[in-house]
Amino acid sequence: MxxxxxxxxxxxxxxxxxVTAAGIDAETGWERVCSGQATASRDPELAGLPVxxxxxVPDFDAGALLGAGSAWRLDRFTQLAMVAARQAVADAGLDPDTWDGTRVGVVVGNxxxxTATLELQYRRFLEDAPKSxxxxxxxxxxxxxxxGYLAIDVKAFGPSMVTATACASGATAIGLARDLLRSGACDVVLAxxxxxxxxxxxITGLQRMGGLSGRGEDPAGASRPFDAARDGFVAAEGAGILVLERPEDARARGASAYAHVVGFGxxxxxxxxxxxxxxGAGMERALRAALADAGVGPDEVDHVNAHGTSTPLNDVTEGRVLRRVLGGRPLVTSTKGVTGHPLAAAGAVxxxxxxxxxxHGVVPPTANLEQLDPEIDVDVATGAATAAAMEIAVSTSLGFGGHNAALVLSAA
Structure with missing residues (x-):
């Protein structure tokens, strides 16, 4: 049917x-991504491991950013999200003390x-007995x-949920949030x-399954999406939170928009x-569904922020799908060359x-791309950021378990 x-x-x-390895706010992160300067470096907490x-995220002080009373009871993945959510709400010019929280929803991918909390507490259980x-x-x-914690923090009493589609989780959350606004269930959604x-x-588990780059002699050059010499992704952390509203509601309160999310598949x-x-059949279905949902033709897409993980399998498969569906017109980039792969946060970031x-009318370069894999026949941005007139862009996400998601965005 x-x-x-x-x-x-x-x-x-x-x-x-x-909140990413490129910076603790959107402006700083955007500047770093546009510079093409990779963020991967040796991690003292991983010393002695094969990877x-x-x-x-550099210089992240949860106590200073959230208050010591709040930060100590939150795992780092929640701390990152809470900082990003507070930034997003302030950036939107909204105030949780004055909005109707019953009309505000929260959808977050994870x-x-x-893991840090669970591993620490399990060690305590083994070493010091249950009472510790x-x-x-x-x-x-x-x-x-x-x-739940974000809803508490911003007084959001509407639907509150987590999507779990692996590395497509953030994109899935945005798609679901859009449906909450479409249905009338919410007027504002943090997604x-x-x-x-x-x-x-x-990290050991990811290394043992063969997902990570082994370029230990050159960490900064390890994440190299679409490059012929790529050998795996670089694990990262991060959070991305977007405030989403119906355009007419945003206009009514005098708010401006960065862009519009017009399609999801x-x-x-x-x-x-x-x-x-x-x-690539699954990814192709998601991409075509997103374009159809947006009422956009493949020849109208100007830019793609690809999943581009720097793994041998993903990048070839994704490149073939982009070529098959969109042709050679869009300028493609993968910002993971700079940020690494923040897993469930990737689609939202x-x-x-x-x-x-x-x-801004600018496409960031794909960091560390020195020689395009000859099996990848798309126009990939390299070197420096490229000024471009753009109306329609696509962001693609893929995850373990075979999850695929695609978002279509239009200029505001």
Missing amino acids: TLPPRRPFGVAITGLGL DFSCR SLGG VSPLMIPMGMSNMVA GGTESALTRAT SSSDAYHATAPDPS EAGFTALALH
């Missing part, structure tokens, strides 16, 4: 909060939860609690993703636990960068 197409519906991005480098385990272990470690899983056990490969379907690209 084929469902009839829905009338195109766009939501305004009126606030951005980006001892990552992309951590995959691994509070924190009574906050469960609320700090549960994935859903990031949405995005967060992840902080740079622990010794998690998702699909499942139903192929393999961790490897993408080499045919990259949606934020895509909105900024439309807003």
